[in-house]
Amino acid sequence: MTPITEVEGRRIPLSNLDKVLYPATGTTKGELLHYYASVAGPLLAHLVHRPVSFLRYPDGPDGQRFFTKNPPPGTPAWVKTAEVPRTEDKGARQVVVADLATLMWAANLVVEFHTPQWRAEAPARADRLVLDLDPGAPAGVVECCAVARWLRDRLAADGLHAYAKTSGSKGLHLLSPLEPTPSEQVSAYAKTLAREAEAALPGLVTHKMAKVLRPGKVFVDFSQNSAAKTTATPYTARAKERPTVSAPVSWAEVESCTDPAALTFLIGDIVPRLERDGDLLAPLSEPGAAGRLP
Template sequence: MAETRVQVEGRTLTISNLDKVLYPRTGFTKGEVLDYYARIAPVLLPHLADRAVTRIRWPHGVADGSFFEKNVPRGVPSWVRTAEVPTTGSRTAERADGTLVFPVVDDLATLTWLANLAALELHVHQWTVTRAGRVRGADRIVVDLDPGEPAGLHECAQVALLARDALAERGLATRPVLSGSKGLHLYAALPRRRDPDAATALAKEVAETLAAQHPRLVTATMTKARRSGKVFFDWSQNSGSKTTVSPYSLRGREVPTVAAPLTWDEVAAGAEDPLALEQLRPDEVLERVADLGDLFAVV
């Protein structure tokens, strides 16, 4: 195993296997994963700040198995900030005292440490934690627009515009993000923190309203058999136990893609033209940030 010791913001890390291919179809290596996360860190880290991070790791690359990891793994460096929180749903990897100990990724050294573990995807809750580890309420809501074949990004863009207007009627400004997978995510900052159950109820109410108004395009039902040709307006990710992939995170797909913030003009174009929107790759996202800055900064 080839190892390299590096200094990152005053921390010493041992990085291994930089030439290991993690995305076989494109030859995208672990070194390129680390490079992407180092370069995107200035816009990614503010959106991970104070949030417990669940990781999806692909130790042998995306063509092999992956696993979710909530608790910090063995050997976590002493300088990594952690948050011990009570479980709110899944008992996966729960400690005997009924808590989970998550990493909080608020610096480049921690981000690099996770990337070196092949934690390609970084998922976060919509609630935050204080420095003392106290769980606070949700400060935003998220909606996952998940298309059922043959629907795709074109239909997701149409639903996103409807959702933007519905949330605006409720006093919420929305920002769109390509999921890096099949669909779109929508985020709206809450004017005051809410219990995750209340945030979930708000998102569900919008979902059911749009499904009633546009039954051929939108479904609020989780049953996959009812999603064909429609966009599932997934309101459930606001639950206290659920997480959503962070904006600017890589995705563990066949080719490397990124959860990438968009402008509403781009979404409108995608609603008009079925070919106008596609998921973005790391180099494209880095170029966009250089040209446009952080489109997610207002959330």
């Protein structure tokens, strides 16, 4: 019998709570749902205004994985959706995770949360710039930290403040709050930054995606600023071997990192970090924090 929980007046069936999703750590679906409930405050702050894409992995990271932008079959009528621009599908809608009940309904589907850099009320007008630092082996997050420091200083020269989070995989994401700006302008600026980083750090950076160019280097992926692209949402768990999280990190942690393990965080690590530091990405949404592209 599927247990039903009540969240904010909504009855939500929770299925297979004892199912092991991450065999490497023995982490169950129930533990994953508990994690999402525990970090709901800061996670919702980064979800509530944005249409969500789901990477679903109902049988764990070793099972089938599928990426969906459309509301999943069986989406309750009370789940908020927003119309989103898609050239191939006019009138398309996506889920907006606007409250705790929707968060727990979505978490029960076993998902990674991915969001664009724009809000649902202003499609294709970015209020965040993102740079995805993706290392090619043998480079790793330590090399990403070196690139992140250069990009932080370069952004600062243009009056933009950068914040960092782990990708939950191998790399780092840099985010900078913006006054709403057309996504194509942000993409062009981000591409310029990636090229400048490659010119300044030629042995460490590439701005091109071609895999042949990437061994031992950090690919500065500027493409996620495109209105059609999404990035792993802060605090989402990832469909990796272990239940890693895309976790905000301080610049002190970035500057001192000499071991990839120092910037690898599992679901059990996040609540203590929040209790100690609060949401390190909260300034992304603070009034007056947004910068303007040069």
